[in-house]
Amino acid sequence: MKYLFLVFVLVFLSGCIKEVQPWEKATLAKDAMKEGGSNKLVSKFHEHIYYSKEATKGGGTIGGGGCGCN
Amino acid sequence: MRMQLGKLSLAASMVLVAMNASAEDYINVEFMQYDESDxxxxxxxPSLEINKDFGADYTLNVDVVLDSVSGASPTYYDADASSGASAYNRRSSSNIKYDNIEFEENRVAGSATxxxxxxxxxxxxxxxxYSSESDFYSYxxxxxxxxxxxxxHNQSLSFGGSYQSNEVLIKNCMDNSNCVDASSGASQKMTNDAYNLQLAFSQVIDETSVANIGLFYTAESGYLSSPYHNIVRNGNFIEAEKKPEDRAGYGLKLSYQKALSDTLYGQLSYKYYIDDWDINSHTIDSHLYYEIGDSxxxxxxxxxxxxxxxxxxAEGFTTEVFASSDFRxxxxxxxTYKASLDYEITKxxxxxxGANYYDQSTGLSATFFTTGIKYKF
Structure with a gap:
C-alpha cells in the first residue's frame, strides 16, 4: 500500500502533469472516463451490494441511505 | 484575430460539452436482479432517477428504489424447536445448527440532491x-x-460529510411462537447514528488521464448488532449476537482514469480501510471500456x-462479552467479474x-444483473 501511495505522489509531483485547456477536454468528458461508470443507479446498486456483504464502511458516494441488510 | 475567435468559440463549445456531460435533463429507469447461490x-x-436542470446553476436529482427481498440468511438456531427454524428461538438446546433462516422483506429508499x-x-x-423496511428506518x-x-479546472478539491440516523425494531420474544411482530409497535426500538467525512483531490494529468486521491473517516455509535444473528454461549445456549456500540474507521482511496486510445478506456482504483474493530481491507477495482462506432x-x-x-x-461457542458469527x-x-453494454439507440x-458474478471465499456467491433505459429530454 505504501508503494502505491508513493507512485501516486510521484505522478502528482512529476513533470508529466500538463496544463490542459478547456477545448482539449473532450476525451476527459466522455462517459467511459467517469469513475465507477456514468449510471448513478447502477453505481448505487453495486455500492449497496458491497455495503451489505462486506464490513468496509465509507469511501463511496456521500449520502445514499442505509439498510437493515439481514 | 479570426483564429483567436475560433479558439474561443471552440473553448466555449468544449466547456458546454463538459457541462452537458455532468448536467442534463434525463429520466433513467433501471431494473436490478440479485441472486445468491444456495x-x-x-x-x-426496480428504480427510477430523474435529473433536471434549472438554468445553468442548479440541478435537482431525485431517485427512488423498491427492493423486494426474499431468501435466507445463515445463523445459529434450535433445530428441535416445534415452531420451526427461527433466529428468535433463543434458549438452551442440545441440537444447535448453523444454517439458513428464511425471511422476506420490502425496502423503499429514495434520495434527492x-x-x-x-x-x-x-x-x-x-x-x-430515506430508507424504510418493516423493521428498519434510515434518515x-x-x-x-x-x-x-x-x-x-485541472485541479479540484472536494470535501463532504453526511449524518445518518437509523432505527432498528426488534421483536420482543424468546421463542418464535410467542413473537410480537416488529412492525406492530410493540417491539423494542434501538437506534444508531453514523457519520461520514471525505476529502478528495483531483488532478488532470493530460488530455487523456485524470488521477484522484481521497481520505475518508466514518464513525458509528448505538445498536450496531443484527437482531437476526445469533451466537452460542455456555456450550448450548443460543443468544443474540452482541457487537460493540461504537465503531470508527478511516481510509484512503486512489483512482486513475486513462484513455488508452481513441476507442479504449481504462480505470483503476485502490481503497484501504482500517477500523477499531480490528478490521482492515484492501479493494482493487478495474474497468476497461471499448467503443464500437459512435453508439x-x-x-x-x-x-x-x-x-x-x-x-x-467467533465461530461457534464463545465466552467473550462482544461476539458475532456474522460472516460479514x-x-x-x-x-467480482463484471461485463456491461451501453447502446445509444438515438441521440x-x-x-x-450489466452482468456481474460475485464470489466470496466464505462460500457466498451471487449474480447480479442490471438493465435500463435512459431518456434525455
Whole structure:
C-alpha cells in the first residue's frame, strides 16, 4: 500500500502533469472516463451490494441511505 | 484575430460539452436482479432517477428504489424447536445448527440532491436520503463542496460529510411462537447514528488521464448488532449476537482514469480501510471500456476485495462479552467479474445492460444483473 501511495505522489509531483485547456477536454468528458461508470443507479446498486456483504464502511458516494441488510 | 475567435468559440463549445456531460435533463429507469447461490438472498429492485436542470446553476436529482427481498440468511438456531427454524428461538438446546433462516422483506429508499454552481463553477451539493423496511428506518442528510483550484479546472478539491440516523425494531420474544411482530409497535426500538467525512483531490494529468486521491473517516455509535444473528454461549445456549456500540474507521482511496486510445478506456482504483474493530481491507477495482462506432460501448471489469476479521468474530461457542458469527465480519477474499453494454439507440435514448458474478471465499456467491433505459429530454 505504501508503494502505491508513493507512485501516486510521484505522478502528482512529476513533470508529466500538463496544463490542459478547456477545448482539449473532450476525451476527459466522455462517459467511459467517469469513475465507477456514468449510471448513478447502477453505481448505487453495486455500492449497496458491497455495503451489505462486506464490513468496509465509507469511501463511496456521500449520502445514499442505509439498510437493515439481514 | 479570426483564429483567436475560433479558439474561443471552440473553448466555449468544449466547456458546454463538459457541462452537458455532468448536467442534463434525463429520466433513467433501471431494473436490478440479485441472486445468491444456495437459495440464499434474492433481490428484485426496480428504480427510477430523474435529473433536471434549472438554468445553468442548479440541478435537482431525485431517485427512488423498491427492493423486494426474499431468501435466507445463515445463523445459529434450535433445530428441535416445534415452531420451526427461527433466529428468535433463543434458549438452551442440545441440537444447535448453523444454517439458513428464511425471511422476506420490502425496502423503499429514495434520495434527492440539489447541486448549486457558483460564478467560478464551484459546486455545492445538498442531499437527503430515506430508507424504510418493516423493521428498519434510515434518515440521512449530506453536503459536499467541489472547489476548483485553478482557472483551467485541472485541479479540484472536494470535501463532504453526511449524518445518518437509523432505527432498528426488534421483536420482543424468546421463542418464535410467542413473537410480537416488529412492525406492530410493540417491539423494542434501538437506534444508531453514523457519520461520514471525505476529502478528495483531483488532478488532470493530460488530455487523456485524470488521477484522484481521497481520505475518508466514518464513525458509528448505538445498536450496531443484527437482531437476526445469533451466537452460542455456555456450550448450548443460543443468544443474540452482541457487537460493540461504537465503531470508527478511516481510509484512503486512489483512482486513475486513462484513455488508452481513441476507442479504449481504462480505470483503476485502490481503497484501504482500517477500523477499531480490528478490521482492515484492501479493494482493487478495474474497468476497461471499448467503443464500437459512435453508439456502442462494451465494458469489462474485475474487482478484488480482502478483509481481516473483527476482534470479536467467533465461530461457534464463545465466552467473550462482544461476539458475532456474522460472516460479514469474518476474514475473507472476494472477486467480482463484471461485463456491461451501453447502446445509444438515438441521440436522446440509450439502453444499458450489466452482468456481474460475485464470489466470496466464505462460500457466498451471487449474480447480479442490471438493465435500463435512459431518456434525455
Amino acid at each position: 437459495s440464499r438472498v434474492s433481490v428484485s429492485a 440539489l447541486t448549486t454552481r457558483f460564478e467560478n463553477r464551484d459546486e455545492l451539493n445538498i442531499g437527503v436520503s 440521512e442528510g449530506s453536503a459536499s463542496y467541489l472547489h476548483y483550484l485553478d482557472s483551467s 456502442l460501448r462494451l465494458g469489462a471489469g474485475l474487482r478484488y476485495y480482502n478483509q481481516s476479521e473483527a476482534e470479536f468474530y 465480519v469474518s476474514s475473507f477474499d472476494a472477486f 436522446d435514448l440509450s439502453y444499458n445492460l
